[in-house]
Structures are given as C-alpha cells and as structure tokens.
Amino acid sequence: MNRxxxxxxxxxLFCFIIVLAAARSFFLKPSDRPPKVTAIPEGEYDPAVWGKRYPLEYASFQKNLEMSASPTExxxxxxxxxxxxxxxxxxxFKGNAFSTDYTEDRGHPYALTDLKESxxxxxxxxxxxxxxxxAQIAGIFKDSGWAYAKKPLSELFTRAHYSIGCANCHNPSTMELRVxxxxxxxxxxxxxxxxxxxxREEMRSYVCGQCHAEYYFEPGSSRVIMPWDKGLHPEQIYAYYSQKPGGFEGDWVQPDSSTMMLKAQHPDFEVHSTGTHARAGISCADCHMPYMRDGGRKYSSHRVTSPMKTTGASCRRCHPEDEKMLLERVRNTQKxxxxxxxxxxxxIARAHEAIAKALAAKTVNKEELEKARESLRRAQWYWDFVAAENSMGFHNPALCLxxxxxxIDLAHRxxxxxxxAASASR
Ligand code: HEC
Ligand code: HEC
Ligand code: HEC
Ligand code: HEC
Incomplete structure (x- = not known):
C-alpha cells in the first residue's frame, strides 16, 4: 500500500517536473536563449555558409543589397x-582621382564590385x-603579412572573391567580435x-572603425597606416602629417596652386569617437545595427545602412521623441x-585660384606664397575631414561646425x- x-x-512528481520544464521553455523569451554556436572553420568566407547557422543575421545582412535613399537626403x-x-x-581635387570619380557609398556587399568599377x-x-x-583580409595577411600591400591590386583581385562579410567582424568558431x-x-x-x-562595448565600434577611418599608404611599402599617434582630432592628425611620417609628404599636388595636398578618407571613427554619443558610451552598432525581433527572437540587424531608415529601432530605445521630431533634429544639424x-x-577653390594668379605674376614674394600654401593645405584638410565623413556632421556636430x-578663415587668409605674394611684382 505504502509502496x-x-x-x-x-x-x-515526474509528470510535474516535465510540465514545469515545458512551461519554462514556453514562457522563456526565445531571445534569452543564445543562438547555438556551431564552429565554422577559419578560412570560410562565404556569408551564405555562415548564414545556414545564423539565418536571422544572414537574412538582414542580405538586405544590404537593397539600395534606397535616406529620408535625410x-x-x-x-x-x-x-x-x-x-x-x-x-x-x-584637381589632379587627384577623386575629381574624376567620387560616388556616394552603398552597402557592404558592393564594396568589391565598386572597387573594381571605380x-x-x-x-x-x-x-x-x-x-x-x-572578408578574406585575415587570410591574405596571415599568408604574406604586409607584402600584399605592395603587390599590384590586379593580383589581389584573383584571390579575393568575397566582399565585406561575417569574417571581417567575427571569430568563426566563437562568433566573438574581432578586428x-x-x-x-x-x-x-x-x-x-x-x-x-x-x-564588448568598445568592440561594437572597433569592428566598424577598422575600415571607417582615415589612413595613408606608407611610401615604398604601401603599408596602410592610421595617423593617430598624436590623437584623433583633425588638428592632431594634421600635426602628425606635418612631420612627414616615413617620408609621406601628402597625397598629390593640386596643379593650379602647385600645393601638396592631403586627401581625407572617411574619418567616421575619429569624428564619432570625439562626440556626445561616444562620450555617453554609445557604439556604432547601437545606431547602425539595432536590435530587431523575429518570432520573439531578438537579434542584431545586420543591415548596416542609414539609421534614419529605422529610426524607431535605432534611436527611440534611448530618445522618447517621435520619429518625425528625431528626423527634424538630424536634418537641422546636417543642413x-x-x-x-x-x-x-x-x-578654398578661390584660394587655389588666387595662388595660381600669384604664380603667374612676374615676381613673387616667396614667404607670402608659402604662407598662402600652408593656410590652403590646412583649410582643405579641415574641409575635407568633414566632407569625407559620412554623416554630414551628425556624428559630432560641434566638432564639424x-x-x-x-x-573658412584659413581659406580667406x-x-x-x-x-x-602677387603684389610684390608691382
Ligand atoms: C561589420 C561587422 C559585422 C559583420 C560583417 C557581421 N557581423 Fe555579426 N555582429 C556584429 C556586431 C557588432 C554584433 C553585436 C555583437 C555584440 O553586441 O556582442 C553581431 C552579432 C552577431 C551575432 C550574435 C547574435 C546577434 O544577432 O546579436 C551573430 C550570430 C552574428 N552576428 C552573425 C553574423 C553573420 C552570420 C554574419 C555574416 C552574414 C555577420 N554576423 C556579419 C558585427 C558584424
Ligand atoms: C572591411 C571594411 C569595413 C567594415 C568592417 C565596415 N565597413 Fe562599412 N563600409 C565599408 C566600405 C568599403 C563601404 C562602401 C561600400 C561601397 O560603396 O561599395 C561601406 C559602407 C557603409 C555604409 C553605407 C551603406 C549605405 O547603405 O549607404 C554604412 C552605413 C557603413 N558602412 C557602416 C558601417 C558600420 C556601422 C560598421 C560596423 C558595424 C561597418 N560599416 C563596418 C567598409 C567597411
Ligand atoms: C547616435 C547614433 C549613431 C552612432 C553612434 C553612429 N552613427 Fe553613423 N550615422 C548616424 C546618422 C543619424 C547618420 C546620417 C544618416 C543619414 O543622413 O541618412 C549616420 C551616417 C553614417 C554613415 C553614412 C550612411 C549613409 O547612408 O551613407 C556611415 C558610413 C556611418 N554613419 C558610420 C558610422 C560609424 C563607423 C560609427 C562608429 C564609429 C557610427 N556611424 C556611429 C547615426 C549614428
Ligand atoms: C543607446 C542610447 C542612444 C541611442 C541608441 C541614440 N542616442 Fe542620441 N543621445 C544619447 C545620449 C545619452 C545623448 C547625450 C544626452 C545629453 O547629453 O543630454 C544623446 C544625444 C543626442 C542628441 C543631442 C546631441 C548632439 O550630438 O546633437 C541628438 C540630436 C541625438 N542624440 C539624436 C539621436 C538619433 C537621431 C539617434 C538614432 C540614429 C540616437 N540619438 C541614438 C543616447 C542615445
């Protein structure tokens, strides 16, 4: 009886435990369950292969192929x-290739095609x-170190078949972020x-900063160098370049003013890092890779584009204002x-012309001419730092303005x- x-x-008791377990998995938000990590071999660069294991991230990544305008214009x-x-x-940009072709950027899957077509x-x-x-840069660097940088680009096209992808930002076996x-x-x-x-928070910006930053090629080796030894502010970078690091004097000579110029390259990381959002600990991914939900599972959107296409998910997590007002604030800054x-x-264009005119004069005051060139070079670097940055000032309005x-002051000077310099001849 007792038995x-x-x-x-x-x-x-057994039945109760089963029911409890079933109920737990029913009520537990699927988002709290981390996606199962199954190792992908190092050297796998095809996003479709990674995508089989991580379908939600992959589906959003594929949306980078869609091209659309931003509501900010x-x-x-x-x-x-x-x-x-x-x-x-x-x-x-006369005399530099940017004067013949300089198009607006688009999604990561196009990077390789756009490089080929540029x-x-x-x-x-x-x-x-x-x-x-x-995505193959890790493998290329592992095989040849910096020697690849000096090889002709055409040779690298025979090796690199995959545009920017999972392997740029993730360790394939652990899925941890990596640079x-x-x-x-x-x-x-x-x-x-x-x-x-x-x-983790830093990595959510570093994975982007590894490409969205200012750089130059070291003379001779073509090694890629980011000019940050003195700091990330445009004045500090200009001071660094003024020392002619490794014999690097500039990117090209503008032919009208015969002045050695610097070409700024998308300094999104530098501009963001010195701004309000970065100071508050906010990363690139917070705005550009907002959390989304699919059937209850929470994931990071891998559609990396203008956050103003997803203002609700990208901004309203922290800013309660309605979407129209947020758009208005962004546009006011950008305007x-x-x-x-x-x-x-x-x-600055007028200053190039003024120097060209001085050069055509019979005699020129050399000291004033050099002063004019130095002001022009610095003015253009400051202007281009903002123009080459991709947010039209939003990432750090105070710095950009x-x-x-x-x-403007330097261009006038x-x-x-x-x-x-020209009046010396009269
Ligand atoms: C440009 C960098 C970048 C690329 C490219 C990238 N990811 Fe991510 N991924 C991130 C960031 C940032 C996170 C957020 C990680 C965190 O907060 O810890 C993330 C998170 C993830 C996660 C964790 C779950 C989640 O959604 O937050 C998975 C899984 C993932 N990515 C898969 C992929 C796959 C698959 C690809 C290629 C199709 C890919 N990622 C391409 C940057 C990238
Ligand atoms: C391996 C280098 C690389 C990494 C890593 C990278 N980007 Fe990019 N990104 C590029 C290039 C190159 C382009 C321009 C592609 C083109 O126009 O063909 C681009 C384009 C973009 C665009 C424009 C897309 C559009 O729809 O207009 C945004 C936004 C962007 N990146 C943000 C980010 C963010 C945020 C991260 C980190 C989560 C990141 N990128 C990581 C190289 C990179
Ligand atoms: C606080 C939110 C926020 C953060 C943080 C942020 N961005 Fe942005 N980003 C924006 C907004 C807003 C724009 C303007 C988009 C527009 O005009 O459509 C933008 C524009 C861009 C663009 C150009 C997009 C396009 O459509 O052409 C790129 C590239 C970019 N950001 C990269 C980055 C990188 C890299 C970081 C980190 C170093 C970063 N952003 C940090 C909000 C942010
Ligand atoms: C993770 C939280 C977070 C996200 C996401 C975020 N912000 Fe912010 N934002 C902040 C904080 C914190 C401040 C600083 C507030 C202060 O100084 O009072 C700020 C400041 C601002 C400012 C005023 C400062 C300035 O630089 O002009 C604007 C405008 C702004 N955010 C717009 C946006 C927009 C648009 C987005 C989406 C693209 C966005 N934010 C996404 C937290 C966030």
Whole structure:
C-alpha cells in the first residue's frame, strides 16, 4: 500500500517536473536563449555558409543589397557623383582621382564590385586598396603579412572573391567580435590600446572603425597606416602629417596652386569617437545595427545602412521623441553643416585660384606664397575631414561646425597671402 503511494507520488512528481520544464521553455523569451554556436572553420568566407547557422543575421545582412535613399537626403545608398552637388570639388581635387570619380557609398556587399568599377583605380593601384573591401583580409595577411600591400591590386583581385562579410567582424568558431584589419590593430597599439583585450562595448565600434577611418599608404611599402599617434582630432592628425611620417609628404599636388595636398578618407571613427554619443558610451552598432525581433527572437540587424531608415529601432530605445521630431533634429544639424561645408569648399577653390594668379605674376614674394600654401593645405584638410565623413556632421556636430569655421578663415587668409605674394611684382 505504502509502496503504491510512493510509486504514484514519484510518477506524479515526474509528470510535474516535465510540465514545469515545458512551461519554462514556453514562457522563456526565445531571445534569452543564445543562438547555438556551431564552429565554422577559419578560412570560410562565404556569408551564405555562415548564414545556414545564423539565418536571422544572414537574412538582414542580405538586405544590404537593397539600395534606397535616406529620408535625410544626405545619406542613403543610391550612387551619385558628389561633384554634381559640390562643383568646388572639381577644383579642390584637381589632379587627384577623386575629381574624376567620387560616388556616394552603398552597402557592404558592393564594396568589391565598386572597387573594381571605380575610375580611381589604375594599373598602378596597390594591393593595399583591398584591405577594407574583402572578408578574406585575415587570410591574405596571415599568408604574406604586409607584402600584399605592395603587390599590384590586379593580383589581389584573383584571390579575393568575397566582399565585406561575417569574417571581417567575427571569430568563426566563437562568433566573438574581432578586428581583422592589421592597420587598426597596430594604430591602436601605438595609442596604448590592445584591441584583442577590448571589452564588448568598445568592440561594437572597433569592428566598424577598422575600415571607417582615415589612413595613408606608407611610401615604398604601401603599408596602410592610421595617423593617430598624436590623437584623433583633425588638428592632431594634421600635426602628425606635418612631420612627414616615413617620408609621406601628402597625397598629390593640386596643379593650379602647385600645393601638396592631403586627401581625407572617411574619418567616421575619429569624428564619432570625439562626440556626445561616444562620450555617453554609445557604439556604432547601437545606431547602425539595432536590435530587431523575429518570432520573439531578438537579434542584431545586420543591415548596416542609414539609421534614419529605422529610426524607431535605432534611436527611440534611448530618445522618447517621435520619429518625425528625431528626423527634424538630424536634418537641422546636417543642413547647418552642409551650408558651411559648401561655403568652405567654395572659399578654398578661390584660394587655389588666387595662388595660381600669384604664380603667374612676374615676381613673387616667396614667404607670402608659402604662407598662402600652408593656410590652403590646412583649410582643405579641415574641409575635407568633414566632407569625407559620412554623416554630414551628425556624428559630432560641434566638432564639424568648429572645424569648418576654421577652414573658412584659413581659406580667406590663404587668398590674402596669395594677393600679397602677387603684389610684390608691382
Ligand atoms: C547616435 C547614433 C549613431 C552612432 C553612434 C553612429 N552613427 Fe553613423 N550615422 C548616424 C546618422 C543619424 C547618420 C546620417 C544618416 C543619414 O543622413 O541618412 C549616420 C551616417 C553614417 C554613415 C553614412 C550612411 C549613409 O547612408 O551613407 C556611415 C558610413 C556611418 N554613419 C558610420 C558610422 C560609424 C563607423 C560609427 C562608429 C564609429 C557610427 N556611424 C556611429 C547615426 C549614428
Ligand atoms: C561589420 C561587422 C559585422 C559583420 C560583417 C557581421 N557581423 Fe555579426 N555582429 C556584429 C556586431 C557588432 C554584433 C553585436 C555583437 C555584440 O553586441 O556582442 C553581431 C552579432 C552577431 C551575432 C550574435 C547574435 C546577434 O544577432 O546579436 C551573430 C550570430 C552574428 N552576428 C552573425 C553574423 C553573420 C552570420 C554574419 C555574416 C552574414 C555577420 N554576423 C556579419 C558585427 C558584424
Ligand atoms: C572591411 C571594411 C569595413 C567594415 C568592417 C565596415 N565597413 Fe562599412 N563600409 C565599408 C566600405 C568599403 C563601404 C562602401 C561600400 C561601397 O560603396 O561599395 C561601406 C559602407 C557603409 C555604409 C553605407 C551603406 C549605405 O547603405 O549607404 C554604412 C552605413 C557603413 N558602412 C557602416 C558601417 C558600420 C556601422 C560598421 C560596423 C558595424 C561597418 N560599416 C563596418 C567598409 C567597411
Ligand atoms: C543607446 C542610447 C542612444 C541611442 C541608441 C541614440 N542616442 Fe542620441 N543621445 C544619447 C545620449 C545619452 C545623448 C547625450 C544626452 C545629453 O547629453 O543630454 C544623446 C544625444 C543626442 C542628441 C543631442 C546631441 C548632439 O550630438 O546633437 C541628438 C540630436 C541625438 N542624440 C539624436 C539621436 C538619433 C537621431 C539617434 C538614432 C540614429 C540616437 N540619438 C541614438 C543616447 C542615445
């Protein structure tokens, strides 16, 4: 009898445990269950293979193929030539490939195609250009170290078949975030930061900063270097370049003013890092890879584009204002930056012309001429730092407006010095 009760009790207890377990898995938000990690071999670069294991991330990643305008009218992924809206670029970039082809950026899957199609690429272009265009960079660097940077780009096209993908940002076996661009790791090391030991929040910006940053090619080796030894502010970077690091004097000579110029390259990381959001501990991924839900599972959107296409998910997590108001705030900032950028660019074009005029004069005051060139070079660097950055000032409005104000003043000073240099002949 007793035994029967015990047996029934045990069976009842057993059933109760099963029901409890079923209920737990029913009520537990699927998002709390981490996706099962199954190792993908190092050297697998096909996102479709990774996608079989991580279908939600892959499906959103595939949306990077869609091209659409942004409601701000500044961002977006529709290709257009920047010089159509800013004709001053034709003067300021004269003699540089950016004056012949400079289109708006689009989604990561297009990086390799756009590199191939860019008119800025010639048979002299170095392999270094591949650094930020392919998921295969980890393997390429492992095999040849920096030697790949000096090889002809055409040779690297025969090896790199996959555009930017999972392997750029993830360790395939653990799915932890990682940085694969060796230039970023080295530059951060010089600043005393060991990227391999960085915390999760930092990594959510570092994976982007490894490509969305200013760089130059070391003369001779074509090694990619990020010019951050003195800091990330445009004034500090200019001071670094003024020392002619490794014999690097500049990117090209503008033929009208015969001045050695610097070409800024998408300094999104630098501009963001010194702004309000970064100071509050907010990462690139917070806005550009917002959390989404699918059937209750929470995941990071891998559609990396303008956050203003997903304002609800990207901004409203922290800002309670309605979407229209947020868009208005972003556009107001961008409009002020756009206006000053346009003024600065046009003043700089005038300064190139003023120096050209001085050069045509019979005698020239050399000292004033050099002053004019130095002001012009600095003015153009400040203007281009904002123009080449991708958010039209949003990532750090205070910095962008300040630096554009300085660019306008420097352009005027350059033209004044050029006029003085020319008047020496009279
Ligand atoms: C607080 C939110 C926020 C953070 C943080 C942020 N961004 Fe942005 N980003 C924006 C907004 C807003 C725009 C403007 C988009 C537009 O005009 O459509 C933008 C624009 C861009 C663009 C151009 C997009 C396009 O449509 O052409 C790039 C590239 C970019 N950001 C990269 C980065 C990188 C890299 C970081 C980190 C270093 C970063 N962003 C951090 C909000 C953010
Ligand atoms: C440009 C960098 C980048 C690329 C490319 C990238 N990811 Fe991610 N991924 C991230 C970031 C950032 C997170 C957020 C990680 C965190 O917060 O810890 C993430 C998170 C994840 C996670 C964890 C779950 C989640 O959704 O937050 C998975 C799984 C994942 N990615 C899969 C992929 C796959 C598959 C691909 C290729 C199709 C890919 N990722 C490409 C940056 C990237
Ligand atoms: C391996 C280099 C690399 C990494 C890593 C990378 N990007 Fe990019 N990104 C690029 C390149 C190159 C383009 C331009 C592609 C083109 O226009 O063909 C681009 C384009 C973009 C765009 C424009 C897309 C559009 O729709 O207009 C945004 C936004 C962006 N990246 C943000 C980010 C963010 C945020 C991260 C980190 C989560 C990141 N990127 C990581 C190289 C990279
Ligand atoms: C993870 C939280 C977070 C996210 C996501 C976020 N913000 Fe912010 N935002 C902040 C914080 C914190 C501040 C600083 C507040 C302060 O200084 O009072 C801020 C400041 C701002 C400011 C005023 C400062 C400035 O730089 O002009 C604007 C405008 C703004 N955010 C817009 C946006 C937009 C648009 C998005 C989405 C693309 C966004 N934020 C996404 C937290 C966030």
């Amino acid at each position: 029967k009760i015990i047996t029934i009790f045990i069976i009842a 500044f961002g977006g992924s529709v290709k257009f030539q920047h010089s159509l809206r800013q004709p001053e670029m034709l003067t300021n 008119k800025r690429i010639t048979e002299k272009s170095p392999g270094a250009c591949m650094t930020c265009k392919t 694969t661009n060796p230039a970023f790791v080295e530059a951060m090391n010089r600043r005393g930061v060991d990227v391999t030991k960085a915390g 002020s930056v756009w206006e000053l950028q346009h003024i600065a660019g046009a003043r 300040n630096i554009l104000g300085q660019a 350059s033209a004044e010095s050029a006029a003085k």
